[in-house]
Amino acid sequence: MQNEIKKQLEELAYKRSIPFCYSDYMECPSGRCLKCGSDDLMRLVPGVGCEWGIEWVIQHILETELEAVDLEESFEESIRELYPETTKVGWMEFDTVKLMKENDPVGWRCALADYESEELGEGNILSFDNGSTNYRTSDLLELIEA
Numbered sequence: 001m002q003n004e005i006k007k008q009l010e011e012l013a014y015k016r017s018i019p020f021c022y023s024d025y026m027e028c029p030s031g032r033c034l035k036c037g038s039d040d041l042m043r044l045v046p047g048v049g050c051e052w053g054i055e056w057v058i059q060h061i062l063e064t065e066l067e068a069v070d071l072e073e074s075f076e077e078s079i080r081e082l083y084p085e086t087t088k089v090g091w092m093e094f095d096t097v098k099l100m101k102e103n104d105p106v107g108w109r110c111a112l113a114d115y116e117s118e119e120l121g122e123g124n125i126l127s128f129d130n131g132s133t134n135y136r137t138s139d140l141l142e143l144i145e146a
């Protein structure tokens with residue numbers, strides 16, 4: 001799944017960028033420079049930049065068109081769906097999530113870590129930078145299929 005999506009992101013990145021000959025400083029849409037004949041070309045994204053390789057184009061597309069997943073936030077949301085919004089302790093009523101987080105921060109972090117590995121394991125989220133940025137698989141598929 002990860003590899004298939006990566007491949008399609010690359011295709012998208014090739015479509016969204018233009019081959020560019022740096023020595024002649026011109027666009028070469030055919031993939032070969034008409035002046036010097038080189039096919040070892042940079043990629044240009046108009047208004048963004050011109051660099052070697054396709055990785056940076058993929059990163060640019062992901063950053064501008066998708067919203068990275070805030071795992072902590074979505075974990076909190078899932079907990080809020082599972083449990084009552086407030087919990088009574090004695091005669092007092094507390095926000096359940098806040099109560100849990102504040103009273104057992106270690107337990108909360110552990111559950112969050114479990115949630116993260118579950119989401120990754122089930123393929124609900126994907127990362128292309130070893131986990132520092134995560135994207136929803138459904139968002140990625142939508143981007144690719146658009």
Ligand SMILES: [Zn+2]
Nearest residue numbers: 021024033036
């Ligand atoms: Zn050239």
